[in-house]
Amino acid sequence: DAGVIQSPRHEVTEMGQEVTLRCKPISGHNSLFWYRQTMMRGLELLIYFNNNVPIDDSGMPEDRFSAKMPNASFSTLKIQPSEPRDSAVYFCASTGANEQFFGPGTRLTVL
Amino acid sequence: RKEVEQDPGPFNVPEGATVAFNCTYSNSASQSFFWYRQDCRKEPKLLMSVYSSGNEDGRFTAQLNRASQYISLLIRDSKLSDSATYLCVVQGGNDMRFGAGTRLTVKP
Numbered sequence: 058d059a060g061v062i063q064s065p066r067h068e069v070t071e072m073g074q075e076v077t078l079r080c081k082p083i084s085g086h087n088s089l090f091w092y093r094q095t096m097m098r099g100l101e102l103l104i105y106f107n108n109n110v111p112i113d114d115s116g117m118p119e120d121r122f123s124a125k126m127p128n129a130s131f132s133t134l135k136i137q138p139s140e141p142r143d144s145a146v147y148f149c150a151s152t153g154a155n156e157q158f159f160g161p162g163t164r165l166t167v168l
Numbered sequence: 169r170k171e172v173e174q175d176p177g178p179f180n181v182p183e184g185a186t187v188a189f190n191c192t193y194s195n196s197a198s199q200s201f202f203w204y205r206q207d208c209r210k211e212p213k214l215l216m217s218v219y220s221s222g223n224e225d226g227r228f229t230a231q232l233n234r235a236s237q238y239i240s241l242l243i244r245d246s247k248l249s250d251s252a253t254y255l256c257v258v259q260g261g262n263d264m265r266f267g268a269g270t271r272l273t274v275k276p
Contacts, residue, residue, distance in 0.1 A: 155217075157214070159211035
């Protein structure tokens, strides 16, 4: 298995632009998580899905952030409009057999 | 108060030293506990699960105290390759909460 796949690996954009991050979880995993990591705040849970249904989105910072999971093999995290304070590494993870597997992350820089 | 709290460190220790990390959690209904390791500019990866009876994996020992809501990780005979950030993780149902991590640097 290729593991959790995220794209793009790096994204540099200007303030105000829309950013879409993509994730393909490990096949057969029923839960998918989106995290954000910064030096100041550490690893923060943004939202998680169970069987494609959003269960807890209380970690989503504000309405500029949205996440979807249209099917079991794909999820997106969208930021519109992006701001410099959104600069971080965004990880997607999926859970199987009580272990959470992380993707390599997307390093987002908003100028 | 954060749900999972860890001493951020950094811990700087010489090779061969024994080092211990602590973690506290606020949700008494939490069911499962883990330690993850994160190398610089990489994703977190599972190091070991933590069981109520305590468990050991080579040089690594993890302990759980449910009454005090406290988890620990002990690394014996530390190696240069142990340098990383160690994340405490607490799970309830499908919800996993990560601590901010404790940074360890092992020096020659």
